[in-house]
Amino acid sequence: MRIHVTELRDGDILNNDAFNDFGLHVLSKGTNLYASEISKLYQHQIEYVDINPRPQEEVSARTIESGLNPKWLPTMQPIYQDVINGYEQLFLEAMQSGKIYEDDVVHTFQPLVDNFKMERDVVSMLLLLNTKDDYTYQHSVQVGMLAYYLATWLGYPESEAVKIGQAGFLHDIGKCQISDDILNKPGKLSEQEYELIKKHTLYGYQIIKDSFGESLAATVALQHHERMDGTGYPNGVKGEDLHPVSKIVAVADVYSAMISARVYQKKRDLLFVLKELYRMSYNELDAFTTHTFIKHMIPNFIGKQVELESGEIGTIIMTHPSEFFRPLIRVNDRFIDLTAERSLEVKQVIL
Incomplete structure (x- = not known):
């Protein structure tokens, strides 16, 4: 069947x-x-292509709106939930015994790795899977997923990317030593409570060190809240003194935290989150790592509806390789290039 490129779907x-x-x-x-x-088709100004006939499938409205491959959700959702449940068991084990077992970590995390490549639309994937329940467990699973993706985008070989994903998966294990009243407090933490929360990095380092010895995961647990300018915690480590994988997990950690709905926080608009990461890349987060993440996340927005500041609703049909937040948008029968129309900006992504 012959089709205009604006009508293509993932998986065609x-x-x-x-x-x-x-x-x-x-x-x-x-x-x-x-x-x-x-x-790539847009960049080469190809307007029409021939694709294989699409299978006639019953697709839920939610799946259509998200642009996801309809075969994806029923398969990934139970796997994702199983990994969350597995992380909860690791968390409880660490809370009770102060240790975890490496084989349990590999066994719990590996099903996600085996299924990551089924769906490349990371934006929709995380949003569809994201719920308000079990934030602590779900956040750790998301950070593991994102750290794995980001490691591959940075050129790490598969075996190392998996290890980096596992380190992201365990980055918050030290929170098992923090009371639920503080972890799930529906409001701003007091200064004393915040100081207690900050200790999860030290607790996590100790738990992993006692379990596996000095390791990549232990270093990441200790450093994932450190910042390039030295304003992070627990030790104010900065710049090149930070482990490269800690920089990866820091980006994944901030992104997951900002897109998540929590008791005291609504989910933020997706482009706003990436813009905030971009802002942080000039002082707090490693610039190359952060820009690589944004560069690979932005194309996931192709095909999604957006509202412009003007109130117009359009569809992103092409993203810019360097001006990340100024895509080419189709509004009805006309095209708006935000790299040229500097007075216009995307207000929000509509999912």
């Missing part, structure tokens, strides 16, 4: 080779089309 399969107007081969027949491939 090219039925013929795609060439641009200069005869340059862009994508091969049989290519599975996701955000990066669709973006």
Whole structure:
């Protein structure tokens, strides 16, 4: 079937080779089309492509709105919940005995690794899976997922990326030593309570060190709240003294925390969160790590609806490689390039 590129969905399969107007081969027949491939078609100004017929499937409205592959959610959701339940068991074990077992960590986290590649739309994936329940456990699972993705985007080999994901998965294990009253307090923490919360980095380091010895996961548990400018905790470590993987997990940690709905916090708009990360990259977070994360997250917004500051509703059809927050947007029959229309900005992403 012949289709305009703006109507492509994740998972569509090219039925013929795609060439641009200069005869340059862009994508091969049989290519599975996701955000990066669709973006490539836009960049080469290819308007129409032939795709294989789509299977006739009953798709929920929620799945259609999110742009997710309809085959994805029923498979990933129970896996995700099982990993959350597994993390809860690790958390309780650490609380009771002060130790965890490495085999349990691998066994709990590996099912997510095995299924990560099923869905490349990280933005929709996390939002669809995200709930207000079990924030502490869910946050750790998300940070593990994001740390794994970010490690691969930074060029780490698969085996190392998995280890980095596991370190992200365990980064908050020290919170098992903090009372639930403080962890789930529905309001601002007092200065004394905040000082107690900060100790989770020290507790986590000790638990992992006692369990596995000095390790990557122990270092990350200790350093994930340190900042490049030295304003973090617990030791005010800064700059190049921070372990590279601690910088990865710090980015994943901030992103997950900001997109999550908690007792005292509503979920923030997705582009706002990425803009906040970008702002933090100039002093608190490592710039290269943060910009790599943003660069790979932004294409996930292709195909999603947005509201402009003008009140107009449109669809993102192409993202810019350097001006992350100024995409090309289709509003009805016209196109608005925000890199040219500097007076306009995206107000919010509509999901």
